[in-house]
Amino acid sequence: xxxxxxxxxxxxxxxxxxxxxxxxxxxxxxxxxxxxxxxxxxxxxxxxxxxxxxxxxxxxxxxxxxxxxxxxxxxxxxxxxxxxxxxxxxxxxxxxxxxxxxxxxxxxxxxxxxxxxxxxxxxxxxxxxxxxxxxxxxxxxxxxxxxxxxxxxxxxxxxxxxxxxxxxxxxxxxxxxxxxxxxxxxxxxxxxxxxxxxxxxxxxxxxxxxxxxxxxxxxxxxxxxxxxxxxxxxxxxxxxxxxxxxxxxxxxxxxxxxxxxxxxxxxxxxxxxxxxxxxxxxxxxxxxxxxxxxxxxxxxxxxxxxxxxxxxxxxxxxxxxxxxxxxxxxxxxxxxxxxxxxxxxxxxxxxxxxxxxxxxxxxxxxxxxxxxxxxxxxxxxxxxxxxxxxxxxxxxxxxxxxxxxxxxxxxxxxxxxxxxxxxxxxxxxxxxxxxxxxxxxxxxxxxxxxxxxxxxxxxxxxxxxxxxxxxxxxxxxxxxxxxxxxxxxxxxxxxxxxxxxxxxxxxxxxxxxxxxxxxxxxxxxxxxxxxxxxxxxxxxxxxxxxxxxxxxxxxxxxxxxxxxxxxxxxxxxxxxxxxxxxxxxxxxxxxxxxxxxxxxxxxxxxxxxxxxxxxxxxxxxxxxxxxxxxxxxxxxxxxxxxxxxxxxxxxxxxxxxxxxxxxxxxxxxxxxxxxxxxxxxxxxxxxxxxxxxxxxxxxxxxxxxxxxxxxxxxxxxxxxxxxxxxxxxxxxxxxxxxxxxxxxxxxxxxxxxxxxxxxxxxxxxxxxxxxxxxxxxxxxxxxxxxxxxxxxxxxxxxxxxxxxxxxxxxxxxxxxxxxxxxxxxxxxxxxxxxxxxxxxxxxxxxxxxxxxxxxxxxxxxxxxxxxxxxxxxxxxxxxxxxxxxxxxxxxxxxxxxxxxxxxxxxxxxxxxxxxxxxxxxxxxxxxxxxxxxxxxxxxxxxxxxxxxxxxxxx
Numbered sequence: 001x002x003x004x005x006x007x008x009x010x011x012x013x014x015x016x017x018x019x020x021x022x023x024x025x026x027x028x029x030x031x032x033x034x035x036x037x038x039x040x041x042x043x044x045x046x047x048x049x050x051x052x053x054x055x056x057x058x059x060x061x062x063x064x065x066x067x068x069x070x071x072x073x074x075x076x077x078x079x080x081x082x083x084x085x086x087x088x089x090x091x092x093x094x095x096x097x098x099x100x101x102x103x104x105x106x107x108x109x110x111x112x113x114x115x116x117x118x119x120x121x122x123x124x125x126x127x128x129x130x131x132x133x134x135x136x137x138x139x140x141x142x143x144x145x146x147x148x149x150x151x152x153x154x155x156x157x158x159x160x161x162x163x164x165x166x167x168x169x170x171x172x173x174x175x176x177x178x179x180x181x182x183x184x185x186x187x188x189x190x191x192x193x194x195x196x197x198x199x200x201x202x203x204x205x206x207x208x209x210x211x212x213x214x215x216x217x218x219x220x221x222x223x224x225x226x227x228x229x230x231x232x233x234x235x236x237x238x239x240x241x242x243x244x245x246x247x248x249x250x251x252x253x254x255x256x257x258x259x260x261x262x263x264x265x266x267x268x269x270x271x272x273x274x275x276x277x278x279x280x281x282x283x284x285x286x287x288x289x290x291x292x293x294x295x296x297x298x299x300x301x302x303x304x305x306x307x308x309x310x311x312x313x314x315x316x317x318x319x320x321x322x323x324x325x326x327x328x329x330x331x332x333x334x335x336x337x338x339x340x341x342x343x344x345x346x347x348x349x350x351x352x353x354x355x356x357x358x359x360x361x362x363x364x365x366x367x368x369x370x371x372x373x374x375x376x377x378x379x380x381x382x383x384x385x386x387x388x389x390x391x392x393x394x395x396x397x398x399x400x401x402x403x404x405x406x407x408x409x410x411x412x413x414x415x416x417x418x419x420x421x422x423x424x425x426x427x428x429x430x431x432x433x434x435x436x437x438x439x440x441x442x443x444x445x446x447x448x449x450x451x452x453x454x455x456x457x458x459x460x461x462x463x464x465x466x467x468x469x470x471x472x473x474x475x476x477x478x479x480x481x482x483x484x485x486x487x488x489x490x491x492x493x494x495x496x497x498x499x500x501x502x503x504x505x506x507x508x509x510x511x512x513x514x515x516x517x518x519x520x521x522x523x524x525x526x527x528x529x530x531x532x533x534x535x536x537x538x539x540x541x542x543x544x545x546x547x548x549x550x551x552x553x554x555x556x557x558x559x560x561x562x563x564x565x566x567x568x569x570x571x572x573x574x575x576x577x578x579x580x581x582x583x584x585x586x587x588x589x590x591x592x593x594x595x596x597x598x599x600x601x602x603x604x605x606x607x608x609x610x611x612x613x614x615x616x617x618x619x620x621x622x623x624x625x626x627x628x629x630x631x632x633x634x635x636x637x638x639x640x641x642x643x644x645x646x647x648x649x650x651x652x653x654x655x656x657x658x659x660x661x662x663x664x665x666x667x668x669x670x671x672x673x674x675x676x677x678x679x680x681x682x683x684x685x686x687x688x689x690x691x692x693x694x695x696x697x698x699x700x701x702x703x704x705x706x707x708x709x710x711x712x713x714x715x716x717x718x719x720x721x722x723x724x725x726x727x728x729x730x731x732x733x734x735x736x737x738x739x740x741x742x743x744x745x746x747x748x749x750x751x752x753x754x755x756x757x758x759x760x761x762x763x764x765x766x767x768x769x770x771x772x773x774x775x776x777x778x779x780x781x782x783x784x785x786x787x788x789x790x791x792x793x794x795x796x797x798x799x800x801x802x803x804x805x806x807x808x809x810x811x812x813x814x815x816x817x818x819x820x821x822x823x824x825x826x827x828x829x830x831x832x833x834x835x836x837x838x839x840x841x842x843x844x845x846x847x848x849x850x851x852x853x854x855x856x857x858x859x860x861x862x863x864x865x866x867x868x869x870x871x872x873x874x875x876x877x878x879x880x881x882x883x884x885x886x887x888x889x890x891x892x893x894x895x896x897x898x899x900x901x902x903x904x905x906x907x908x909x910x911x912x913x914x915x916x917x918x919x920x921x922x923x924x925x926x927x928x929x930x931x932x933x934x935x936x937x938x939x940x941x942x943x944x945x946x947x948x949x950x951x952x953x954x
Contacts, residue, residue, distance in 0.1 A: 049200050053145055053207060060141045060211035064134045064220040067549050069126040072560030073223065074662060075630075078586025079105065080129055080223040084115035091116060094337050099581045099604040104337060106347075110291040111225035124589075126560075129223040136227035137220030140234060140481070144210040147238045148485060149203035150245065151397060151444055206488035209537065214369030214544035215473065215480060226477045229293045233478045236285035237451055240303055243278045243310050244443060275314055279307065283323070287330045289478075294338060298458025299478050300327075302450045342466045348633035350468040355460050358470060362456060363387050365473035366483040368540050371547040371554040382540040389490030389533060390483065396493030397448060397486070398441035451482035487537070495530035557630075557660040559583065562667050563590040565656065566626045568805050569669075569705040569761050570596050571698075573623040577601055579642055580632045595799045597622070601642050602632075610641030619650060624707075624759075625670040630663045646670050653759035655744065671709070671759040679711060684777070684785040689721060689742070690714035693755065695787045697775065702793040704805060706762040710777070716750040717742045722780040725762050727773040727790065731889040735773065738762050739780065766802040767851050767900025769887040770794040794897035802898050828864070828885055829853040830920055830933050831898065839939035843909035846938060848918075850901050852885045854893035862891050867921040867928075868903065870938070878916060879908075882923070905938075913942045 073080075083096050083105060091112045096105045114132060122128035210216060219226040289296035304323075311320050341347075364374055367386040372379050455476045462469045469475070547554050566576060575597040578584060581604035591598070601615065602608040618625055627646055631637050646668070654669030684692030694711030708725065721743070727736035740760055743750075750756055772791045778784035795802045831851040840846035866885055870878040884890070886899035893899055918936035922929040 049204070052204050053142060056145075056204065056207045056211045057138060057141050060217075061134070061138045063212065063217050063545065064137050065131075068130050068134065068221055070549075071221075071556045072558045073126065073129075073586055073589065074557040074559070075580075075582060075586065075633075077129075077223045077556075078559070078583065078589055080112070080115060081119075081124060081589040082585035084112045084119055084129075086112075086116075088113065088116065096585075099584060099600055101604050103605070106341070107225065108291045108294065108334065108337075110288060111228055114228070115223075126223075130221055133220050133222060133224065133227045136231045137216055140216065140227070140231050141207050141210050143231065143234050143238065144481060144484060145203035145207035147203075147234065147241065147481075148206040148488060149200055150238070150241060151202070151485070151489075202488065202492045205491055205534070206485055209484050209488050210481075212538065212541040212545070213366075213480075213484060214371060214541055214548065215365055215367075215477075217545065218369045218371065218548060219474065219477065224474075225292050226474050229289060229296060230477055230480060232285055232289040232292060233296055233299055233451075234481045236282050236289060236300075237303070237447075237481070239278050239282040239285065240306055241447060243275060243282075244306060244447065246274065246278075247310055247313060275310070275316070279311070279319070279323070282307070283326065290330070290334070293478070294334075295455050295459070295475055296478055298455045299451065301458070302454035306447070306450075342462075344467075346467050348635070350471050352463065352468045353470050358456050358460060358476070361473050362452070362476065362479065362483065363390070366480045367487075368544045369548070370473070371544045371551070372540075378543075379540070382536060385533060385536055386487060386540075389537075390486045391490070392493050393486035393488065393490030394445055394448065396496075397489045398444045448482050448486055452479050452486070455479045491530055491534050491537070494533060495527055497527050552659050554661065555659045557662055557665050558658045559586055559628075559665065560590050561658050562628060562665060563587060564592075564805070565658075566667060567591075567593045567596065569654075569763055570626060571623055571703060571705070571707060572596075572799070574626060575599065575618055575622040575624075576626045576628070577618065577642075578628045578630070579637055580628075580630045582633070583628065583630060592804045593799050602636055605634075606636065608637035608639070608641040610639075610645050612642070612645075615642070615645050615649075619672045623672060624653070625650060625672065627668045627670065629666040629668065643668075651757065651759065652744065654761060669759075669761070671757075679709070680788060682785065682787060686779050686782045689717050689779055690756075692777075692785065695777075697787070697790065699789065700791045700793065701764075702797040704764055704766060704798065704802070706764055706775075706790065708760045708762060708775070708777075708787070710758055710760065712756045712758065713754075715752060719743065719746050723760070724778050724780055724784075725760070726776050726778075726784065727764075727768075727792075728776065729769070729773055729887060729889060730771055731887070733887075735768060735887075736762075736764060742779075764792070765849075765900055766806050767795060767898040768792055769890045769899055769901070770894065770897065771887070771890065794894040796894055796896045827855050827929070828859050828893070828922065829855070830935055833918065833920075833936040835936060835938060839941055840905075840907055841941050842907050842911040842913070842943050845904045845906050848903040848905055848936065850903050852893070852899040852901075854895060854897045854899070856895050858895040858897075859885075859893040860891075861885060861893060863925055864929075865923045865925075867923055868905070869919040869921070870905070870907075870916045871919050872912075872916055873914065878911065879906075881905075885922075907940055909943060911940050913940055915939050 079096065083091060086095070091109045094105045094107075094109060095102055097103075115129065118132050119128065122131055216227070216230070219230075286296070286300045290300065304327075307323065308320055311317065311323075363383055363386055367383060368374075368379065374380070374383070455478045459469045459475060570576070570593070572595050576587070576599075578587070578598075578600040581600035581602075584598065584600055587598055599614070599618075601612055603612075603614070625646060627643065629643060631640070650670035650672055652668060653671045654667075656667050658665040658667070679694040679696040682692055682695050690712040691714050692710060693713050696709040696711075697706060721741070722739055723742050725736075725738045725740070726734050729735050743758070770792050772789050775787045775790045776784040777787060798805075829852065831853040832849075833851075834849040836847045836849070861884060864885060865882050867880060867882050869880045872878055883901075883903070886893060886901055890899070916938050917934055918938070919932050919934055921932040
């Protein structure tokens with residue numbers, strides 16, 4: 001394939017400039033991409049890149065997709081499912097519906113249009129919404145490799161003659177004196193490894209940094225537009241650099257008589273067409289970037305100066321004016337959403353920060369992301385290292401371009417050799433094709449500095465002129481690729497720094513070397529000290545990624561857990577109230593129970609007064625109010641007036657805090673004074689506790705949680721008093737036990753002169769066999785007091801299937817087993833087997849939670865039993881036991897019902913250690929029904945040896 005590329009390139013070169021005196025063969029001087037590969041194409045370099053680059057892409061994909069849906073959407077992510085589900089016209093208008101009010105989203109529409117399409121392909125799960133961000137982040141890796149490969153190789157230690165190939169009189173690369181090795185006209189070997197050219201090696205270093213960068217991975221796991229923005233600005237910057245490179249590395253040398261303007265070489269018509277195409281591609285990418293995130297405009301405005309310089313030097317000066325007109329036309333649709341926003345007051349969650357803080361964020365967050373403690377000494381050292389590499393990379397990226405060439409026909413500032421026999425003498429330099437202005441060493445530095453700082457400086461200027469515009473590192477994400485480039489070039493510069501003795505050419509062997517001998521002879525000389533900063537960068541990335549995947553302190557706001565917690569405990573006459581109406585779209589995304597009412601107070605966009613009539617109406621209509629305390633970011637309830645009314649007028653029954661980073665994720669459950677439950681008089685007296693005089697609960701339960709209200713009178717109980725609730729089945733077997741504090745906290749306002757009504761939530765295990773149970777309560781260690789019967793309905797009476805409320809436990813893994821010749825619809829399915837531990841010590845019981853699923857026609861359980869066998873790896877049955885599925889007193893299972901039971905599996909002391917599988921067989925009497933099912937695997941450990949007589953125990 002390399003040979004084909006060479007021939008195509010040679011043909012293109014021969015026809016690109018028929019009126020000019022062109023070199024008859026492409027060289028590294030004329031084609032920087034060939035210089036990056038060491039001059040002539042090299043198959044080994046290509047093979048090495050084709051192995052390493054896909055490996056880095058796969059690494060980046062694995063890191064980005066790992067635990068992709070482990071964390072909940074946070075507030076902003078909750079808007080993505082909402083807005084992407086609108087009609088295309090509504091998405092283009094930047095509209096979003098909050099509590100029935102149409103408002104304007106602050107982000108442009110491109111990302112939501114993409115998600116509008118991908119949700120049709122991938123679905124609407126958390127994984128599906130975040131997966132496009134993963135793809136954008138993965139695509140950045142090869143793009144960064146290509147951009148780094150195209151940049152000037154920062155090789156400050158190259159000896160003279162190694163930076164560019166020497167040219168013979170006919171324009172060919174001067175051959176080595178012996179035809180092989182590192183002669184005067186050959187490039188220095190790759191400092192990164194055998195078989196890699198300098199540009200490819202630098203590209204692989206930077207691709208590695210992009211693959212493991214914690215910030216890029218963090219936002220690749222978020223259903224937002226930031227990785228798309230980074231990908232687009234990197235693509236348009238790459239396009240701009242190609243255009244700049246074409247100005248600095250022209251294909252042809254103009255002969256005498258070619259029209260010149262101010263000493264510049266006029267491009268041919270074909271080079272002009274290339275420039276046109278690159279400018280058009282850049283314009284498209286820039287428009288897409290602006291329609292992804294407004295901060296891209298700062299980078300585009302800065303890079304417009306480069307384009308102006310390019311077009312001016314190329315003689316396309318009219319195109320500058322045309323480009324300005326096109327840019328204005330592209331921006332017109334965004335004016336109604338941007339200009340009014342600039343002229344309004346400060347927005348929610350935008351704060352005035354010092355310029356120094358923003359500059360520090362460039363190094364801190366671009367380097368290690370958002371999942372480290374920046375106050376730790378190790379993290380500070382790593383950030384100082386990153387800053388030093390940043391400065392070194394900035395110096396190195398252009399220094400190699402400023403070194404003089406030993407070729408007599410090329411001196412400092414020359415871009416092309418003197419054409420033989422034409423006006424310029426052997427020692428006289430040809431004019432620079434770029435003419436006056438930007439030098440070759442300054443250009444890459446200015447290019448990368450502009451990319452790195454323009455988003456930051458743009459936000460600084462906007463904050464100074466209008467209002468605070470900085471909300472965190474995600475608003476300067478467009479600059480992060482430039483940081484990675486400079487960081488990689490800094491490592492590259494150290495790797496290329498060689499002692500003088502290492503830079504001498506190696507002696508030519510007397511005979512031609514082949515195979516491994518040739519490979520060793522061509523092994524590159526590199527500075528191993530570069531492994532130290534590279535390893536430290538990777539260690540820092542590893543620390544940040546481990547924190548991201550495992551440390552609860554860095555999880556996102558867990559609203560998914562809040563909603564699931566409420567839906568597994570709320571009754572059918574409960575209401576959920578959000579203090580922040582912007583969270584309503586997030587609730588709609590995670591909502592599973594349609595029977596629970598949901599609202600927000602204060603109603604959007606009203607300001608809270610604490611006297612909202614909706615509060616009293618909710619207290620009168622519902623039994624319980626679930627209040628999510630996250631306040632509105634726009635300050636509509638800064639004084640917590642809504643929560644103050646609920647505290648003053650309702651009974652707090654539950655208060656739970658969930659993991660969060662940007663807010664306090666708290667849910668408070670309130671019981672209304674008249675919760676619809678009739679109180680039954682009871683008489684419970686225990687030493688040291690107030691008297692229990694009343695109890696109220698729903699005697700017929702078709703929900704996963706049983707709420708019990710107890711009425712206490714007398715002196716307050718001790719702070720550590722614990723109550724134990726239990727449910728006993730018709731056979732007298734206790735099926736449920738739950739311990740709870742009598743008082744939720746010490747701050748409860750206990751009234752010694754009046755009854756005190758307290759609410760307790762008893763989350764029942766899903767699949768509890770349907771039937772009538774006896775509810776009892778007792779203090780810890782005291783005699784139980786029966787409160788009355790409770791009829792548990794089958795799970796088919798729940799508002800939604802239990803698998804949706806308890807997905808982690810109840811994902812069906814079995815298959816239906818027919819009963820007595822009936823079809824599977826009339827049988828049972830082994831839905832799940834969940835051991836209470838992964839291993840057991842011989843001589844102990846290991847409980848198993850077993851779930852059965854009844855078929856569509858139900859199941860007759862009177863003659864049905866199951867056989868549970870423990871089978872060793874050799875197929876021998878260790879032990880077997882039989883029981884009725886579900887419960888011994890249960891005669892039938894309703895259609896589709898889930899049945900739960902606890903199975904105690906005893907392992908005798910003489911059980912040999914090892915792994916054992918569980919085999920389940922349904923029986924009709926003594927006859928097996930269907931095929932056995934293998935479900936569950938247990939590791940048995942040997943018991944600890946007892947000390948011998950006379951020996952001291954441990």
